[in-house]
Amino acid sequence: MSLAEFQRRMAADLMAPMSVIPDAGYVKPNDRLSSAERLDIYHRQYWYRVIDSMYEDFPGLCAVIGQRAFDRLIEAYLAEHPSQSFTMRDLGSRLEAWLRGNPHYAGRRPEFALDMVRLEWAHVVAFDGPSKDALGPEDLLEPNPEMRLGLQPYISLLDCHYPVDEIRIKVNATLDEHGDASNASTGREHRTALRNAGRRKPKDVHIAVHRWDLTVYYRRLAREELCLLAALRDGATLAEAIDRAFESSPMPIGEIPQSLAAWFNAWSALGWLCRP
Amino acid sequence: MPANRFNGFTDYGVGIGLRIPHYAHIFERTPVVDWFEIISENFMVEGGRPLATLDRILERYRVVQHGVSMYFGSAEPLNREHLRRLKALVRRTKSPWITDHLCWGSVDGRYSHDLLPMPYTFEAAALTARKIREARDFLEVPIAVENVSSYAEFHVSEMTEWQFLNEVVERADCGVLLDVNNIYVSSRNHSFDPDVYVNSVPAERIAQIHIAGHSKFEKYILDTHDHPVIDPVWSLYQAAIRRAGPTATLLEWDDRIPSFDEVHAEARKAERYLPAPVGAAR
């Protein structure tokens, strides 16, 4: 068996679902442990490590669907998409797309779970994603309709149906208090809050996940504000972006200039805009 | 003999691993610490808090980079993107030498995120050594490889672990990061004499030493880095220092991390085994 063959075989054994018991014939037994038992130490370690890492990044998802469903989901996801990065930070990068194709893993309210996954992945990106030089107010003194502006690459714009920003903040607070998932998901107060949130009729919630002074924040946006930022990010000119944002807006025309001024002020104060 | 070409001719003393729960203490009190070891991967990111924090540490402290994902022993080629990011970090930290493990952990671009034991074969030794050389040539910094703890041995192995270590580092002409706790853990799991291991390592190549604690289970020992160092591991440390001379030493404590002072005090116990600097009162 060549080194490559050996490693392919062992890696397949370690990354197999936990319920699978591999044929560990290539492992030497010792006086205390059989071949299978020795391999099993690595097999379990692999799953504990990746599930732990996913739990650290997606505690909100775990709270929404429950610990057991969470473990099942992560195992199924990683069996299909094992890590392809040297860092576990990227483990969740394909979770949203995978969950869309496998909604039966997402509990009784797949849309709720999906909103949470999008928010939590956006959180990872906002934490250590790249940034560009921010444009200040002085760069925006003379806006011209043909200009194009970029959005900081660490910012995500989310169009959600559930107030997952508020829920994730509550999950964090419970975690800070109790320290772990089992407590977080069994805390009575916490479960009630989640139940209520999930029962609420879905409504549009627009969130920017960004960072300020190295800390990640969730900022609620008006629908038009999110459309405008998304259009700028996608390469539209200022005039095109404004058109798109207000195309089907109920906002009275007279209020538009005021809103625009307020938004641009906030964005430049937060350092959100950059060159495209 | 502390300074050698494998640690950039430095004479670092006793350091500890830089860990998030200690940040507040470090920034508020700026304790005197000879050096910090950082996990390279934690800072191979593109922006945000990790790099900002690292820059604050670098203003005051000496840092050595320790990697966990180079996988010199994986049959697949080195990942160029990984090397590029690592080199950028080396430029930032000015790490005089860098370390990673003598292990494998990825196959066909899929990562286990574990430090898996090698099959001790000549084929594996040759490939591993070639990859270490390649990485060093690209990164332009001395590399030392660390022996890992292991819980399994393989039928295909053609030699002992310490013979394999020798084979690799001689072929690669690289340094050794000797982890005496890992030697102890593996010696218990595989029933060998840890002193034989320590005495077989090429002393002139030891760039750095790791000490740590571990967890004992009924049938095996797990390298958990969540306890103080036990006496048999201190004995191995003493034996290693006797052979290599005073060497840069680092305590690893990664789980159930106690206060900064507690970790630092545990690390400084190593000074018992290091000769006092000339002229210093002990």
Ligand SMILES: [Fe+2]
């Ligand atoms: Fe170590």
